[in-house]
Amino acid sequence: MAQTENLVHPVQIGRVALAGNLALAPMHRRTGLAFRLMARRFGAALTHTEMATPEELLRWERHRGGNRRKGGSLLASSPEDRPLGVQILPHRGAPLAEAAAMVAERGAGDLLDLNFACPSKRVAGEGCGAVYLRDPEAAVRFVETAARASPLPVTIKVRYGYTDSEEDRHLAPFLTSLTAIPGGRPWPR
Numbered sequence: 001m002a003q004t005e006n007l008v009h010p011v012q013i014g015r016v017a018l019a020g021n022l023a024l025a026p027m028h029r030r031t032g033l034a035f036r037l038m039a040r041r042f043g044a045a046l047t048h049t050e051m052a053t054p055e056e057l058l059r060w061e062r063h064r065g066g067n068r069r070k071g072g073s074l075l076a077s078s079p080e081d082r083p084l085g086v087q088i089l090p091h092r093g094a095p096l097a098e099a100a101a102m103v104a105e106r107g108a109g110d111l112l113d114l115n116f117a118c119p120s121k122r123v124a125g126e127g128c129g130a131v132y133l134r135d136p137e138a139a140v141r142f143v144e145t146a147a148r149a150s151p152l153p154v155t156i157k158v159r160y161g162y163t164d165s166e167e168d169r170h171l172a173p174f175l176t177s178l179t180a181i182p183g184g185r186p187w188p189r
């Protein structure tokens with residue numbers, strides 16, 4: 001029993017204090033407000049919005065509370081739904097700085113999470129997600145852009161490799177590149 005108790009502990013991510021180290025990962029078309037509130041009742045100390053490109057987030061700002069298909073409910077939240085990570089799916093040429101600044105200015109979330117993990121053909125095929133495991137320089141630039149544009153802590157979501165094959169393991173060199181970012185550190189253990 002004592003061992004189990006030690007597994008759950010508070011975590012500090014920048015200025016965001018989490019009561020525990022259990023988090024709900026972002027899930028496209030799943031982790032809306034109702035789902036997140038349920039996850040919190042079951043012990044999640046942090047939840048995330050579903051992945052959205054910078055363009056989609058800025059569209060949300062224009063259509064807040066409006067047409068769901070136009071992103072009206074993308075960042076819908078409530079006071080009990082905190083702390084909240086807003087997941088961003090960056091890609092080359094996207095207005096990442098504007099989207100990161102908007103999330104902070106609107107108080108729409110407490111931290112920004114950049115998705116360098118999604119390997120799906122639709123996402124990676126459009127130059128998003130796990131493709132940046134193979135391009136750590138671009139990933140570092142995205143992290144720096146988001147961190148400069150917004151006062152919120154920036155986290156990243158990654159996977160072992162772009163594919164599941166043994167030859168395609170990018171995580172170690174990728175994380176080594178990211179340690180060059182001032183203040184960068186792994187998820188506290």
Ligand SMILES: Cc1cc2nc3c(=O)[nH]c(=O)nc-3n(C[C@H](O)[C@H](O)[C@H](O)COP(=O)(O)O)c2cc1C
Binds near residue numbers: 028029
């Ligand atoms: C339906 C579905 C949607 C997902 N959408 C996202 C997403 O928007 N962003 C993301 O980073 N990962 C996404 N993922 C990956 C999950 O966050 C998680 O990393 C993955 O399911 C592995 O965790 P598990 O082993 O607990 O299932 C999604 C997974 C599923 C099943």
